[in-house]
Amino acid sequence: MRLGMFFREALRSIRANAAISVAATVTALIAVFILGAFIPSFMYVRSAVSAQTSKVDVDVYISDTASVKQVNALRDKIGTLKTDGQVAEFTYVSKDDALRLMRERLRDPSVLDELPSNPLPAKFNIQPTDPANANAIVAAVKDDAALDPTEGIVYPQTTADRLLTAAKFVQWAGFALIGILLVAAVLLIGNTIRLSIFARRREVEVMRLVGATNWFIRWPFMIEGVICGLVGAVVAVAMLWGIKVGVVDAWASGADTALTKTGSAGGAIAFPLLTVVLVGAGALLGAVGSGITLRRFLRI
């Protein structure tokens, strides 16, 4: 079987150039380790940001003088927005509910007993499916007859915009960083494999002179790259696992903060999946790195 022969050739090459193989493996290890630490952090931050963004909701205040018919018309209007998919959830908060909520929130609710009448307006609390829809929702209801003329519509526009920008930034910065990391890793591994080939350039020349095709020469080197990438990735994953169990999990169970909850609940990637991604990345780094290098070497 040819694959078996190429594999034996690759092992021979690794043994013959032990120092260089170790260097390639360590390069893969570092690259995969950084990637493996970065991916969960990135996903954590992204989920934290989107958790904040999802809290952006729109309050539509209703005039005390609005008729039941007008309020129902407004409810239908918002209902339509929900069927359109712009609104995820909306609730009607009556004047009494508003007062009760206010009472629950105050440390000394007795101050409210002094009031001659309930000053709080009723409202619809609307949760957009996406914070980006908030403006459209506002536009759809802003001229409604049932609206309270003074309170109108309240929604944290600047917060929403800022969060949106932040979420987009985190996303693009994350992808860009992962991209840069991968390219750097491919170049580094390619460079190390280049050393291996350079050390054996006379051998490669002889192989060509006795009629070896480029692919015949290339396969063992690519397998060598894949083996180095795989070994590096496996060691990196083991190190990441140690850090996850020893540091992150211990910290998360000790400190039951809102932050850790948001992060691990929605965002953190499952470790087995991460392992698969990282080991795959290691193998690919090795193959692509040596493949690219060989292209330049085999032009005789």
Add this chain to the structure above:
Amino acid sequence: MARIDDDIHDAGSTPRAFTLVEVPLETVPADLAVVTPPASEKRRRGDVFRPGPGPMVQFQGVIKRYDGDVRGLDGVSVSIAAGEFVFLVGQSGSGKSTFIRLCIRELRATSGHVIIGGRDLGELKRSKVPYLRRAIGCVFQDFRLLPDRTASENVAYALQVTGHSRQEVNRRVPEILALVGLDGKGDRLPRELSGGEQQRVSIARALVNQPRLLIADEPTGNLDPDTSQGIMDLLTRINRTGTTVLVATHDRDTVDRMQQRVIALHKGRIVRDAEGGYNEDPGDTGEIA
């Protein structure tokens, strides 16, 4: 290839037909097979370099200049028919190695045409060069062995390249090593072998794929006279199986003894092309004494 196969069957000889160095030339049948023919040649069409009917080697006004205007060859035109045995002679630096390296496209001609088996190497695609090299067995002046492989593994590599199975490799490598007088030394690395022994590994590797054209660059340069004689006998025998043989050498005695066609080079030009000895008519060669 068919012709070699037929010869074997006609002669009724076993695959292990001879071990050369011990057996005197006269006792060996002229039509003997060099090595066992491959039992299963799994080659795809287009992957094989098949020499056409015309001359095996043809140079048409070939000029090869190295960097700095050094002339390797300076207008060489010559034709070698299939089945010939030819010596390429000349002083060191006369262009013998350049001639040979052009034949396997290790070098490309600066101008003129190098045509092997009817194919102009100037027009041969890079991806087809390996197949050309498989059809030519080449013994290099500096052996070009793979340093971290044993003698057997070096010969095996040439078989692996052409896609032979492990069983076939295991069968043919000891045969061919015995043929060049290296039995028992297959497990040695090149650095554990003498110059002459490395030379013979290089010869074994060139022979193992049963090339239609065998080129040897100073194959006896590192050998004592007896071993040289043995190598020359081997090359003669290979030539009798129909293989074209081209030997570059400055070994006067060998050339004189063999009485074959001699092409003499001097400063990159052909100064003589005739049957006979190394230097039949010294006045003609332009050689400087």
